[in-house]
Amino acid sequence: xxxxxxxxxxxxxxxxxxxxxxxxxxxxxxxxxxxxxxxxxxxxxxxxxxxxxxxxxxxxxxxxxxxxxxxxxxxxxxxxxxxxxxxxxxxxxxxxxxxxxxxxxxxxxxxxxxxxxxxxxxxxxxxxxxxxxxxxxxxxxxxxxxxxxxxxxxxxx
Numbered sequence: 001x002x003x004x005x006x007x008x009x010x011x012x013x014x015x016x017x018x019x020x021x022x023x024x025x026x027x028x029x030x031x032x033x034x035x036x037x038x039x040x041x042x043x044x045x046x047x048x049x050x051x052x053x054x055x056x057x058x059x060x061x062x063x064x065x066x067x068x069x070x071x072x073x074x075x076x077x078x079x080x081x082x083x084x085x086x087x088x089x090x091x092x093x094x095x096x097x098x099x100x101x102x103x104x105x106x107x108x109x110x111x112x113x114x115x116x117x118x119x120x121x122x123x124x125x126x127x128x129x130x131x132x133x134x135x136x137x138x139x140x141x142x143x144x145x146x147x148x149x150x151x152x153x154x155x156x157x
Contacts, residue, residue, distance in 0.1 A: 001135050002148060005079050006036060009065035010108070012043065016054035016061040028054045033108045034065075035100070039147060041126040042090070042100050044112070048120050056122065059087050063126065074136070083131030083148060090123040097123050 012034045015027045028051035032043045041063070045052045055061035066080040090097050100123055104112040115121050131143040132154070140154040 001079070002081065002133055002143070002150065005067065005081050005133065005135075006041075006065055006148070008067070009034060009036075012041065013064040013066065014043075014045075014051050014055065014061055015064070016051045017058055018050075018054055033104070035103050035107050037100065037103055041085075041128075042103075043124050043126065044101075044104060044115070044121055045124070046118070046120045047122055052122075055087055056089070056124070060129075061085065061087060077134070077136045079135050081131055081133045081143070081148065083128045083143065085126040085128045088125045088127065090125055092123075 010033060011031050014030045014032060016030075018024055018026065018028055028049075030045070030049055030051035032045045034041050034043045036042075047053055047056060051061075062082060062084050064080060064082045067078040069075065069078070072078045090100065101112060101116050127146050128143075128148050129145075131148055133141045133143055133148075133150070135141070138155075141150050142152040142154055143149065144151040
């Protein structure tokens with residue numbers, strides 16, 4: 001089930017700690033298209049967005065992959081995975097940048113060809129540290145490590 005939730009996620013919701021010196025202590029939120037390649041998530045967001053600056057500056061953020069509302073059997077129990085991840089940038093000169101850009105085109109359409117050379121956009125690799133997977137009522141699981149392995153069935157709040 002974990003892989004099905006992760007593979008079906010076309011976008012990730014992002015939550016990042018505010019930038020140092022920010023007037024607000026509230027998290028910065030956003031959403032971005034994502035691709036999963038070789039077991040890792042990659043995103044290509046613009047640093048003009050506050051949530052992107054926050055996660056790049058701290059090198060860490062939280063992400064949410066959630067089942068499409070239209071496909072959910074129960075709106076109260078949408079399948080989802082929330083995970084904390086370390087973030088590393090894939091340099092444009094790295095061969096992987098071109099490969100990933102092509103994968104973005106095949107998954108999300110030709111807009112990637114338009115924004116591929118925009119310098120405010122950055123290719124980021126997400127390395128999960130831990131997370132929680134919810135598959136329904138009383139079906140919550142602690143996840144650990146870069147492959148988000150199931151570590152425990154959560155039974156208490």
